Amino acid sequence: MNKTNKPTPDEPENKAECCSEDSRRKFIVVSTLGVSAACAIFPVASGITTILDPVKKSSENQAKVPWTKVAPLGNLSEDGKPAKFEVILSEVKDAWTTYKNVPAGAVYLSRKGNEVKAFNLKCPHLGCAVDYRSKSDDYFCPCHNSTFGLDGSVTDVDSPSPRGLDTMETKVEDGDVWIRFQQFRPNIVEKIPLS
Amino acid sequence: MNRFLDWLDDRSGIRVLVKEALYEKVPGGARWRYVWGSCLTFAFFTQVVTGTLLWMSYSPSAQTAWESVYFIQYQVWGGWFLRGVHHYMAQAMIVLLVLHLMQVMIDGAYKAPRELNFWFGIALLGVTLALSLTGYLLPWDQKGFWATAVATNLIAEVPLVGPMLQKIVVGGVEYGHQTITRFFALHAGILPAALIGLVVGHIYLFRKHGIHVKEPRPKRDSYFWPDQILKDGVACLAVMLAVVFLTFYFKGAPLGPPADPSNEFPARPEWYFLFLFQLLKYVPAFWGAVIIPLALGLLIFLQPFIGASKKGHHFNIGFWWCLLAGAAGLTFLAFSEDQANLNHGAAVKEAEWQAQRVVQIAQEEGIPPTGAVTLLREDHQNRGRRIFASHCASCHRYNGHDGRGYSVEDDPSAPELAGFASNTWLTKLLDYEHYISPEYFGGTAFKDGTMAKKVLKKYDEDEKKLLPQVALLLSDLAELPYQDSLSEERRENLMDIYYDDLACIDCHDIDSEGEGSAPDLTGYGSRKWMVDFIVNPEHERFYGKKNDRMPAFGRDEKLSIEEIEIVVDWIRSKPAEI
Numbered sequence: 108m109n110k111t112n113k114p115t116p117d118e119p120e121n122k123a124e125c126c127s128e129d130s131r132r133k134f135i136v137v138s139t140l141g142v143s144a145a146c147a148i149f150p151v152a153s154g155i156t157t158i159l160d161p162v163k164k165s166s167e168n169q170a171k172v173p174w175t176k177v178a179p180l181g182n183l184s185e186d187g188k189p190a191k192f193e194v195i196l197s198e199v200k201d202a203w204t205t206y207k208n209v210p211a212g213a214v215y216l217s218r219k220g221n222e223v224k225a226f227n228l229k230c231p232h233l234g235c236a237v238d239y240r241s242k243s244d245d246y247f248c249p250c251h252n253s254t255f256g257l258d259g260s261v262t263d264v265d266s267p268s269p270r271g272l273d274t275m276e277t278k279v280e281d282g283d284v285w286i287r288f289q290q291f292r293p294n295i296v297e298k299i300p301l302s
Numbered sequence: 303m304n305r306f307l308d309w310l311d312d313r314s315g316i317r318v319l320v321k322e323a324l325y326e327k328v329p330g331g332a333r334w335r336y337v338w339g340s341c342l343t344f345a346f347f348t349q350v351v352t353g354t355l356l357w358m359s360y361s362p363s364a365q366t367a368w369e370s371v372y373f374i375q376y377q378v379w380g381g382w383f384l385r386g387v388h389h390y391m392a393q394a395m396i397v398l399l400v401l402h403l404m405q406v407m408i409d410g411a412y413k414a415p416r417e418l419n420f421w422f423g424i425a426l427l428g429v430t431l432a433l434s435l436t437g438y439l440l441p442w443d444q445k446g447f448w449a450t451a452v453a454t455n456l457i458a459e460v461p462l463v464g465p466m467l468q469k470i471v472v473g474g475v476e477y478g479h480q481t482i483t484r485f486f487a488l489h490a491g492i493l494p495a496a497l498i499g500l501v502v503g504h505i506y507l508f509r510k511h512g513i514h515v516k517e518p519r520p521k522r523d524s525y526f527w528p529d530q531i532l533k534d535g536v537a538c539l540a541v542m543l544a545v546v547f548l549t550f551y552f553k554g555a556p557l558g559p560p561a562d563p564s565n566e567f568p569a570r571p572e573w574y575f576l577f578l579f580q581l582l583k584y585v586p587a588f589w590g591a592v593i594i595p596l597a598l599g600l601l602i603f604l605q606p607f608i609g610a611s612k613k614g615h616h617f618n619i620g621f622w623w624c625l626l627a628g629a630a631g632l633t634f635l636a637f638s639e640d641q642a643n644l645n646h647g648a649a650v651k652e653a654e655w656q657a658q659r660v661v662q663i664a665q666e667e668g669i670p671p672t673g674a675v676t677l678l679r680e681d682h683q684n685r686g687r688r689i690f691a692s693h694c695a696s697c698h699r700y701n702g703h704d705g706r707g708y709s710v711e712d713d714p715s716a717p718e719l720a721g722f723a724s725n726t727w728l729t730k731l732l733d734y735e736h737y738i739s740p741e742y743f744g745g746t747a748f749k750d751g752t753m754a755k756k757v758l759k760k761y762d763e764d765e766k767k768l769l770p771q772v773a774l775l776l777s778d779l780a781e782l783p784y785q786d787s788l789s790e791e792r793r794e795n796l797m798d799i800y801y802d803d804l805a806c807i808d809c810h811d812i813d814s815e816g817e818g819s820a821p822d823l824t825g826y827g828s829r830k831w832m833v834d835f836i837v838n839p840e841h842e843r844f845y846g847k848k849n850d851r852m853p854a855f856g857r858d859e860k861l862s863i864e865e866i867e868i869v870v871d872w873i874r875s876k877p878a879e880i
Contacts, residue, residue, distance in 0.1 A: 132528075139528040142535030146344050149542050150351030153387045156380030157355055163379050198668065202359075203366065203373035205668025 165302045172287045172300075173198075177225075180282050183218035189239050189246075189257070191215055191228065194288045211288060214275065215239060215246070217257065223277045225286045226259050232268040234293050246272060269296045324527035326509065330519030332529035335409070338402035339508070340534035341541050345395040346497065348542075349433075352388040353490060360440070362486040364478045365673035367442035368560040372664060372674065375557050386549030392434055393548075394541055396574045399427055400626070407622050410615055411514035417606035419507035422500055424602055429497045431575075436489035438572055442482060444653055447561035448569035450485075451477065452579075456591040477563070559656035560675040568649045570640070577632035580639075598625075648707040655707075659684060686872020689865055693855065694719070697745070701879045715745030716852070721878030723780035723827025728773035734758040747850040752809075753820065771799050772806060779812075780827025784877050821845060832870040833863070 177192045184190065192214055199209040213228040213236070226246070230237050235250035245262060246255040253268035255261055260271040276287040292299045311317045328336070359378055361370040374381035403423065406412050412420035439450040454472050458464040473480025524530070549555075559565075571579050582590045601621070608614040640646045656678060663677045670676060678684050690698075690705030697716035704710050718741045721727045730736040737758055738749045748754060761769070775796035778788045788796070800806050809820035822843045825831045834841070837856025840849045855861040861869075 135528045135532050139532040139535055142532065142539055146535060146538045146542065150348040150387075151355075153348075154352055154355035154380070154384040157359065157374070157378050157384050160379040160381070200668060203361075203369040203377070203669055204671055206671060 172289055174278070174285045175288050177214065177216065177284050177286055180218070180221070180223070180279050180284055183216055183223065183284070185218060187217050187219050187257070188241070189215040189217040189226075191239065194286070196288065212290070214286060214288070215272075216277075216284060216286075221279055223279060223284050224259075225275045225277045225284075226272040227275065227288075227290065229273070229290065229293075230268060231270050231273055231291065231298075232266075232294055237272065269294055270298060273298055324525070324531075326512075326526040327523060328513055328526055328530050329515045329523045331521030331524045332533050333516075333520065334533055334537070335405055335516065336513060336530060337534045337537035338398055338405055340531075341398050341537050342395065342402055343501070344538040345391055345398055345541060346501070348391045348545075349388065349395070350494060352384055352391070353494075355384055356388055357490060360486075362440070362482045364442065364482060364561075365671065367440060367482050368557075369669050369674050371441040371443075371557060372661065372669070375554060376661060376665065382554035383549060386552070386554035387545055389555030390545045390548040390552075391541075392437060393572070393574070394545055395430055396434065398541070399430060403427065404622060404626075406514075407619050409514055409516045410609065412606050412618075413609045413615070414606060416507070416511050416514065419504060419511070420606050421603065422504040422507060426497065426500050426504060429493055429500060433489060433493045433497070434572060434574070436485045436493065439485045440482065440489060441557055442561045443558035443657075444561055444565070444567040445556075445558045445570070447477065447563075448567045449571045450481070452569045453571070456587060459588045459591040461592070477561075557657065557661075558653055559660050559678060560673065562675050562678070565656075565678075566649075567653055568646055570636075573633065576636040577629040580632040580636040644709050648703070648709065652706050652708075656684065682868045682871060683875070685865075685868050686875075689861070689869045690719075690872065693861060694869065697851070700873070713745065714740055717742045718878075719873055720876075722832075722873050723777055724782055724785060724877055725774055725777040727878065728777050729770050732758065732769040732773050734761075747848075751848070765804060768799050768803055771796050772804060775800055776823060776826050779823065779825055780831075780874070781829075782827070782874055782877075784875075827874075829867075829870055829874065832874070833866050836861075836866045836870065837863070 175194060175196055177194060193210055194212050194214055196209050196211045197207065199206045215226045215228065217224050228236050230248040230253055232248065232251055232253050235248050237246045237248045240247050244257060251267045253261065253266035254263045255272050259274060261268055273291045275289055278285050290301045292301060356374060359370055359374045361367065374385055435453060439446040454468055457471060458468040460467055469475065471484060473484045605618045609618045659681060660674055660678045663681060664674055687705045690700055695704035695710055697714065698719045699710065699714045701720040731742055736742055737754055738744050743749050777785060778793060781787065809818045811818045811822045812824050835844050838854040839845050839852040840854055853860055856863060856866055
C-alpha cells in the first residue's frame with residue numbers, strides 16, 4: 108500500500124518525537140500483525156491433528172493385520188488341490204462402530220502336508236474373482252483372461268495381470284487353518300497392502 | 303507483488319475496501335471498552351472452523367451421534383482438544399455477549415440513531431443462545447437428551463401452534479434420529495447462516511454510525527488500524543488462552559453416558575440457562591416459556607426509545623443490572639439446591655460412573671451397530687447395580703445406599719451386603735452387638751433368634767477370641783476374587799475350631815451329610831451358594847420355615863437365574879467401601 112495514502116491523524120511536533128513515534132508505530136504494527144495471525148491460525152490449529160488422523164492411523168494399522176480362522180485343515184484335500192473358502196473376520200472396526208463376523212472376502216487354500224498356501228480370490232489385475240479350473244489345474248480370471256499356475260505365478264505372457272496371485276501369511280494351529288487376510292493394491296507389479 | 307496488487311485493485315477496488323475497513327476513525331483514541339465486538343467475531347469464527355472440523359467426524363443419528371462423539375473424544379488424534387475448544391468457546395461467547403451488551407447499555411450506544419443496530423444485537427444474542435441449546439443435544443448423551451426434552455416441552459406452551467411447533471422441532475413425538483438431524487441442521491446450517499446475515503447487518507450499521515464515544519475522550523482521535531486492532535487482538539488472545547486453559551484444565555468437554563430414555567437422569571441445562579430452569583420451579587411453564595420472555599422482549603425492544611431521556615437511560619441500565627443480578631441469583635439458587643440435594647449428587651455420580659464404564663467397555667470391546675447404549679444395558683456391572691437397586695435395596699443396603707449411590711429413605715430391615723462373606727463382613731457378623739444392629743440382623747426376627755440370644759451372646763471372652771478365626775474360615779469358603787485363599791494346613795486348623803472348640807457344626811453343616819437346624823454353610827458365600835440361596839432361602843438347606851420375609855426370587859420367578867447370577871457376581875466383585 109502506498110505510504111502517502113495513509114491518513115495521519117496527528118502531525119509530529121518535532122523530529123525527536125517523530126522517531127520515537129515511528130518506532131512505537133512499528134512496534135504496534137508488528138505486534139498487531141502477530142496477534143492477529145495467532146487469532147486467525149488458532150481455530151484451524153486446534154483441529155489440524157483431527158484432519159490428519161486417518162493418515163496417522165493407516166501407518167499404525169499396517170502392523171495389526173489380525174489372524175483369522177478360515178477352515179479345519181482336514182477340509183483341504185491332501186493332494187494339494189485348491190479349494191475356495193469364505194473369510195469371515197471376527198471383528199471389523201469402521202471408525203466408531205465395531206461389526207462382528209463380517210464376510211470380508213474369499214481365499215483359495217491348497218495344502219502340502221501341514222503347509223498351507225493362501226491366495227486372495229481377487230485378481231491382482233482389476234479385482235475380478237478368479238476361478239480354479241480343475242481340468243487344466245490352474246487359476247483363470249474370467250474378466251480379462253489372466254491365467255495363473257498353482258503356485259500363483261502368471262503362466263500366460265498375454266495375461267494382463269502385472270503380478271501373480273496375492274499370497275497371505277498362513278499358519279496351522281490345533282488343526283485349523285488361520286490366515287492374515289489382506290487386500291492389495293491392484294494393477295501394479297509390487298504387492299502393496301491396502302491400509 | 304505490487305504489480306499483482308495493482309492488477310487486482312484495478313479489477314476489484316480492493317485497496318479502497320481495505321482502506322475503508324482499516325482506517326475507520328476512532329474518536330478519542332483506541333480503548334479497551336471497544337474490544338467486545340471483535341472478541342465475539344473471533345469467537346464465532348473459531349466456532350465455525352472448529353465446528354466444521356468436528357463435522358468431519360460427527361454422524362447425526364440415534365445410534366451414531368454419541369458413538370461418533372466418543373470417537374472424536376477418545377480415538378481421533380487431538381479430537382478431545384478440538385471438542386474442548388468448541389465447547390468452551392461457546393461458553394466464552396455467552397460471557398462476551400453479556401459484556402458487549404452491558405458496554406453498549408452503559409455507554410448509551412443503543413440510543414438513536416443506533417436503535418436498529420441494537421435490535422440486530424439482541425437478535426444475535428437470541429441466535430447465539432439457540433446455537434448453544436441445539437449444540438447441547440448433539441452428543442446425544444444423557445445430559446443433552448434429558449435437558450432437550452425439557453426445552454422442547456416448553457415449546458408446546460406456545461399458544462395454538464405450540465404442540466405442532468414441538469413436533470416440527472422434535473421431528474415427531476419421540477426423540478430419535480429426526481430430533482438429532484433437525485437439531486444438527488439448525489445448529490450447523492440455519493442458525494450460523496442467520497448469525498452471519500445478522501453480523502453483516504450489525505457491522506454495516508456500526509460502520510454507518512461509527513463508534514459511539516463514551517465521554518470524556520481520553521486521547522486524541524486515532525484509527526482502527528493499528529491501535530484499536532492491537533487492543534482487540536490482545537483481548538481475543540486472552541479469550542483464546544482462557545479457552546485453551548479451560549480445555550486443558552477439564553481435559554476437554556464432558557461426555558455423559560449415551561442417551562437412554564429408560565435410564566432416568568436429572569435434566570439440567572448448561573450453566574447459562576440454569577436461571578431459566580430455576581425460574582420454572584416458581585412460575586408455571588406458560589409464564590416461564592411465553593409470558594415472561596415476551597414481556598422482557600417487548601421491553602428490550604422499546605429500550606432505545608425509553609433511553610431517549612436521561613432518566614430512561616438510567617432505567618435501562620438499572621433494568622439490565624437487575625436482570626443480570628436476578629439471573630445470577632437464580633443460578634446460585636439452582637446450584638445450591640442441587641448441592642444440598644443428596645439424590646441429585648448421587649444421580650450425577652451414577653452418570654459419571656456410567657460414562658466411565660461405557661467408555662471402558664467401548665475401548666475394550668468396540669461399539670456394536672446397535673449403539674453404545676446397548677453396551678451399558680447389557681453390562682453386568684451396570685445391571686448388577688440396577689437389579690440390586692430395584693429388587694434388594696428396599697430391605698438390604700450396599701455401602702449404605704441402594705447399590706447405585708442413591709440413599710434410601712427407610713431404615714434397612716436386612717443385612718448390609720457390600721463385602722458380603724468377606725473376612726471383615728463376617729468378623730463383624732459374629733460380634734453380638736453388630737449381629738443385632740440394623741447393619742446386620744437388627745431389622746429381622748433373627749435378632750432374637752437362637753444364634754443371637756443363645757450362641758453369640760453367651761460366648762465367654764476366650765470363645766469370643768476364636769470368632770475371628772471362624773470368620774476367616776467361612777470367608778475362605780466364599781472364594782471371593784479380592785481375597786487370598788488360605789493354605790490347606792491353615793484351613794484344617796480353623797476347621798478344628800469350627801468343629802471342636804466352638805462346635806458350630808452342631809447347627810451349621812459344612813461338607814457333611816446331616817441336616818443341621820441352621821443354614822448349611824458348605825461353600826458359604828460362593829457364587830453357587832449365593833445363587834441357590836437367592837433362588838429359594840426357604841429351602842431346608844437354608845432358613846427353611848424360619849425364613850424371615852426374604853423372597854424366594856428364583857422359585858417365585860421374581861428374577862431369572864441370569865439376573866440372580868448377575869447380582870451375585872456384582873456383590874462378590876468388590877470389597878465394602880465403609
